[in-house]
Amino acid sequence: MDRRTELRDFLRSRRARVSPSAAGLRAYGSRRRVPGLRREELAQLAGVSVDYYVRLEQGRGGKVSAEILDSVATALRLDEIERQHLHALVHSSGGPRSAAESPHTAGAGLGSVHGRREQQVRPGLQRVLDTLEHSPAYVVGRRLQILAWNHLARVLIADFPRMPEEDRNLARLTFLDTTARRRYVDWQKKADDTVAFLRVDVGRHPYDAELTALIAELSATSEDFRRMWADHTVRDETHGAKPLHHPRVGALDLTFETFRIPDDPDQALTVYTAEPGSPAAAALKRLAEDERPEEWQ
Template sequence: MTANPTTTAATSLGGFLRTRRSRLTPEDVALPDYGGRRRVAGLRREETAQLAGVSVDYYTRMEQDRVPNPSAAILDALARALRLTEDETRHLHHLARRARRPVGAASPAANHPRAGTQQVRPTLRLLLDGLHDVPAMVMGCRMDVLAWNPAASALLGDFGALDPAERNIARNTFLNPAARELYADWTGCARENVAYLHLEAGRRPGDPELARLIGELSVRSEEFRRWWAEHPVQDKTSGRKRFHHPIVGELELSYETLRAADDPDQALITYTAEPGSPAQDALRMLLAWSAPSQALPSRSPHR
């Protein structure tokens, strides 16, 4: 099976609207359902247009990507009509801005760093080096792992043993069999990765490396391909993850994603245990077991 990475990563405004319309019913949005067989799942175009306060013709042209300059007010009205989350609303605006860009204009992604040349921010490096008992890593654009501390290697696996091109959270989740054993809720973790990459595809429509990553995952993983078609959108912020670690067994940790306001392309991700919990005991046991490596500084491909 083959895939064109450029078209695989591409996300159209009309395609996004169709997926969001299909997941709602008249009951969800307090519209009367007059019965009759619906040819497709979800709301009809007429119902969506009514909710957003636009004409059916205008909304139809939007789904056909034939509206070059939808206003912010109309986009916000559609977001309310389709019950979009904050992340989804931002994504909708990103897609509309891309649609407004003149033919031949430079993509916003053109100024973003290439994954092979991205350097860890010095402040993030200092923070990472100071976290001895907290698994932590620096995630770059496209979910690349730019640096990590020994505690992260103990919890998540030895990134240093991987080829630099393989140090990617999404690629590791979908293509490394060990990840399916490590994450107790592998499906939930994998879906989060798909949703984040969709968000990035909206932000970085002209990024060839992101397109290649999405194309590779689409070709090599049927699950990624299926979930990508659903067009989920979600930022990576904070939450809880359950692990089934081969050494210490079950543990549940909280993760936080910390970004600098002036450089959202890099994030420090930390994993912590609830004080006094079994997870804290398990994490301490794991770090003690890997103690010889704990004296090492954080690592990155550029160090």
């Protein structure tokens, strides 16, 4: 992933969202060549010279202080996740940090152990998953790779044990699996969230060759992904509604909570729950006790 291109396109997309009037600036002339703020307008708001901002947007700003980046972020009205993404893109100019991010691993499959250390889920965390008998739960790692799951996640989302390891990926499932649009009641929201989180991952690991290959694959095979990726949306939601659908019990009104794993922030545990006593809770109990993935997939 080219860090300078990512930084340039991200800042341009954020400038396009902010109108001069919304930023408290007077707009001169009725015709503007660019939507949103011009570079010189943003530089004025951020308190830097136009030349300095141009070099920053082009990835030629050298060492940039946190104060200047925060000023730019404030002028662009970035939320906290977008602000962190900007800092990550600017400060990731040191090149690949590990074998996992080396260009020489570009040809390796996601299941390969050559040239990088595999992410591992601790046995204790797997036991936590298994104790959640009436709540679908799974752990994702880098690139939205699914590392562990419990029985209900296998029933409701995908039959992970039967998949090749490289296909156990939430982005591939969302955009390339033909059943995903039926599985996720609000598929558009799921797809938007998936793309937005991959952008977060790019900011954290811009030199990850396997992440670059995944994005290239999705861009080549999914028009929806290609369109959403061009928006440069950055988001990392930790809770919310997640209605699912199962062919046996129909719609399930669920919510989700996502927790970062303290000793590996690149791993996250997601748990779906239903309101106690609700039809969805009763349906989850039925599926946990009676259903097997091979009976309906």
